[in-house]
Amino acid sequence: MKKMLGIWGAIVLGSILVLSACGEKSQEDVVEKLQENLEDMDGYKAKAEMAMNTGQEEQKFNIDIWHKKDNFYRVALENNQDEKGSQVILKNEDGVFVLTPALNKSFKFQTEWPDNSSQPYLYQSLVNDVLKDTEAEFEATDSEYIFKTKTNYQSNNNLPFQEIHFDKKTFTPTLVKVLDKDRKALVEVKFSDFNTDPTFEKDDFTMEKNMASATIDTPVSGEPADQSSLTVFLPEYMAGAELTAKKEVDLESGKRVILTFTGEKNFTLVEETAEVLPTLSMPKEVNGDIVNLGSTVAALSENKIEWSLDGVDFVLASDELTREELIQVAQSVQGQEVK
Secondary structure, rough: OOOHHHHHHHHHHHHHHHHHHHHHHHHHHHEEEHHHHHHHHHHEEEEEEEEEEOOOOEEEEEEEEEEEEEOOEEEEEEEOOOHHHHHHEEEEEOOEEEEEEHHEEEEEEEEEOOOOOOOOOOOHHHHHHHOOOOOEEEEOOEEEEEEEOOOOOOOOOOOOOOEEEOOOOOEEEEEEEEOOOOEEEEEEEEEEEOOOOOOOOOOHHHHHHHHOOOOOOOOOOOOOOOOOOOOOOOOOOOOOEEEEEEEEEOOOOEEEEEEEEEEEEEEEEEEEEOOOOOOOOOOOOOOOOEEEEOOOEEOOOOOOEEEEEEOOOEEOOOOOOHHHHHHHHHHOEEOOOOO
16 A cells, blocks of 8 residues: 555656646746847847838838847848838948938948847847846746836837737747837837848848848839929928928929928928939948838937938938927828928
């Protein structure tokens, strides 16, 4: 009898040990594994679709994300509504760049990107946001680990939270939702592929290769189709100001329109026909941040934000608008002028 009880005891104890081994990982276990993944990873290639509802209407991007240890990044963003507006965020040994290959245009940033702000499509940023938030909420489903954390958007305090889904087997991201103060998702990134053992060519992160390769699918004739006309766009959000003056200037390559807004806070919006720059043109230097407006990527400096969209270059400047207000006005520049 004692022998029989001993056998049953061993079976029960063995079952408990098996169940413990198969049990759910704790939040601490998952965080430790994410950190370990990050330290061990030499690079990755990922594909994702990003939907943004930060402007007047939803914008969607297809994104190719490449990272090579230690500090090489290539993020190619293709706007589904603007084929020639494809852009590449590039970080290499020469600095941080935003490239618009169809216009042969490039900005060079004096910035700590991507470490200075949350990035919903970069694995490093997502893991670091989890590590930094000691109050992060944690949940495990059948296939995913889900974290709800604070974000760190330097230029946009309207997106304070995020929900990050990691695959249980690979610990790589599957879905990221960036939430406003009411916990409504304004940005959603869905990952369709995540390769943690990629191969790279020696010149994959050079500006020259990315300028050349990205123009294959968006051939440029060298001239805008109709340089004699310029469709003028007005912001739908004007920060308490109104349009008080409009000046048109004829350029060699098209037109420039200068719009003056006065009121609670004054600002100027300049729109002009986007010019395809010479191949060997130097990048324009910006001491500021890379900002996604929802329709395109913009360069934000102390009192100015500039971007290109649908064959038009925009510059919004003000000594009175805050950085958040500059972004908010820029995001709303979608309303076509009624003549």
